[in-house]
Amino acid sequence: MIRMRMMVMTGLLLLGGQATALEFKQVSATESSVTFAYKQMGVPLEGKFNQFTAQISFDPARLNLAQARIDIGVSSIDTGSAEADEEVLGKLWFNAKSHPVASFVASGIRAVGANRYEATGRLSIKGKTLDISAPVTFQASGTRGVFDGSFTLKRLDYAIGEGAWADVSTVANDIQIRFHLVVNATSGKK
Amino acid sequence: MSPLSARYDNIAITLHWLVALLIFAAFPLGVYMHDLPLSPTKLQLYSYHKWLGITVLMLAVVRALWRSTHTPPPLPATLQRWEHVVSHLTHMALYALILAVPLSGWLMSSAKGFQTVWFGVLPLPDLLGKDKELGELLALVHQGLNLALFLLVAMHIAAVIKHRFIDRDDILARMLPKGINK
Numbered sequence: 015m016i017r018m019r020m021m022v023m024t025g026l027l028l029l030g031g032q033a034t035a036l037e038f039k040q041v042s043a044t045e046s047s048v049t050f051a052y053k054q055m056g057v058p059l060e061g062k063f064n065q066f067t068a069q070i071s072f073d074p075a076r077l078n079l080a081q082a083r084i085d086i087g088v089s090s091i092d093t094g095s096a097e098a099d100e101e102v103l104g105k106l107w108f109n110a111k112s113h114p115v116a117s118f119v120a121s122g123i124r125a126v127g128a129n130r131y132e133a134t135g136r137l138s139i140k141g142k143t144l145d146i147s148a149p150v151t152f153q154a155s156g157t158r159g160v161f162d163g164s165f166t167l168k169r170l171d172y173a174i175g176e177g178a179w180a181d182v183s184t185v186a187n188d189i190q191i192r193f194h195l196v197v198n199a200t201s202g203k204k
Numbered sequence: 205m206s207p208l209s210a211r212y213d214n215i216a217i218t219l220h221w222l223v224a225l226l227i228f229a230a231f232p233l234g235v236y237m238h239d240l241p242l243s244p245t246k247l248q249l250y251s252y253h254k255w256l257g258i259t260v261l262m263l264a265v266v267r268a269l270w271r272s273t274h275t276p277p278p279l280p281a282t283l284q285r286w287e288h289v290v291s292h293l294t295h296m297a298l299y300a301l302i303l304a305v306p307l308s309g310w311l312m313s314s315a316k317g318f319q320t321v322w323f324g325v326l327p328l329p330d331l332l333g334k335d336k337e338l339g340e341l342l343a344l345v346h347q348g349l350n351l352a353l354f355l356l357v358a359m360h361i362a363a364v365i366k367h368r369f370i371d372r373d374d375i376l377a378r379m380l381p382k383g384i385n386k
C-alpha cells in the first residue's frame with residue numbers, strides 16, 4: 015500500500031516535470047554549446063567555442079549542493095572568419111599561449127521562479143577573475159535536463175582586445191555569452 | 205557647336221555625378237582595404253566601403269528608373285552610326301554594372317556572414333545564408349565585375365576626351381550643370 019502510494023507520487027512528480035529526486039550530472043558534450051554574440055561596426059555577429067568541458071551536479075530540490083564548473087579551450091574559438099580566429103588568439107586578445115583556458119566556477123544558484131534560477135560564480139579569462147551572475151533556465155523531461163542561460167561581459171574588463179583593439183566603437187565592449195547545456199541524470203534514487 | 209538645349213535634365217546630371225563621385229571613392233577603397241592586415245582600421249574601411257557601395261546601389265536604382273522614364277537628349281547629328289551603337293551599348297553596360305557591382309558586394313557579404321548595416325544605422329537583410337565557399341566565389345564575382353566596370357569607365361572617359369579634343373562636338377556639355385561649360 016505504501017509502496018503503491020510512493021509509485022503514484024513519483025509518477026505525478028515526473029509528469030509535473032519536477033524530477034526532484036534526480037541529480038543531473040552527465041553533460042552531453044555533443045548537444046551542449048557555448049556561443050557568443052557581439053557587434054562589430056554596428057553589425058551583429060556570432061561565434062562559438064568548439065571545445066569545452068562542463069562538470070555539473072544539480073538537483074533542483076537541493077540547490078545548496080549544486081556545483082558547476084565550465085572550462086573552455088580558448089583556441090577552439092570560431093568567430094566566423096578564419097582571419098579573426100587567428101587574430102584573437104594573439105597577445106592583444108586572449109593570449110591563448112599563456113592563458114589557454116577560460117573557466118567559470120559557480121559559487122551558488124538560487125531559484126527566482128518556476129524553472130528559473132540565478133547563478134553566480136567567478137569567471138576567469140586571460141588571468142583575470144571577476145564575479146558574474148547569470149539568469150539560467152532549467153527544463154527537465156525525464157532524465158534529460160537542459161540549462162539555458164546568458165550574460166553579458168565587458169571584454170575590456172578582461173583586457174580582451176588591447177592596444178588599437180581597445181577601441182570599442184569598432185568591436186563593441188559588450189559580449190553576450192550564451193550557454194546551452196544538456197545534462198542527464200545519473201540515477202533516480204539518492 | 206551643337207545647340208545647348210541638347211542637355212540632360214538636372215536630375216539625370218546630379219545622379220550621374222553623385223554616382224561617379226561615390227564610385228571613384230569606393231573603388232580605390234576596395235582595392236586598398238583588401239590587402240590590409242586585420243586591424244580596427246581595416247574593419248572600419250570595410251564598413252565605409254560597404255556603406256558607400258550600398259549608397260551607389262540606391263542611387264543606381266533611382267537612376268535606372270529615371271533613365272527608363274526620361275528620354276536622353278538626341279546625340280549630335282555629326283555622330284556616325286557605329287558611334288550611336290557603341291555609346292548606347294556602353295551606357296547600358298554601365299547601368300548594368302553600377303547595379304551589379306554593389307549587388308554582388310551585398311551578396312558576398314551576406315554569404316560571408318557579415319551583414320551590412322548602412323551607415324551603422326539601417327540593417328539590410330542578408331540576401332543569402334552563410335556559406336563560406338559561395339562567399340569566396342562571390343568575392344571573385346565582385347572582383348570580376350569591378351574589372352569590367354573599370355574598363356568601361358576608362359572607355360567612357362576616353363570617349364569624352366576624344367569628343368572634346370578630336371571631334372570637338374563637346375558631348376561633355378550635355379552632362380555638365382548649366383553654367384560650368386563656357
Ligand code: HEM
Nearest residue numbers: 230231234235238254257258260306309310320343347350
Ligand atoms: C559602387 C560600388 C562598389 C565598388 C565600385 C566596389 C569596388 C570594390 C573593389 C575594387 C574591391 C577590391 C576587389 C579586390 O581587390 O579583390 C572591392 C572589394 C570588396 N567589396 Fe566592393 N565595391 C562596391 C560595392 C560594394 C558593396 C555594396 C559591398 C557590400 C555590401 C562591397 C563589399 C566588398 C567587400 C567585402 C570587399 C572585399 C572582398 C574581399 O575581401 O575579398 N562592395 N570592392
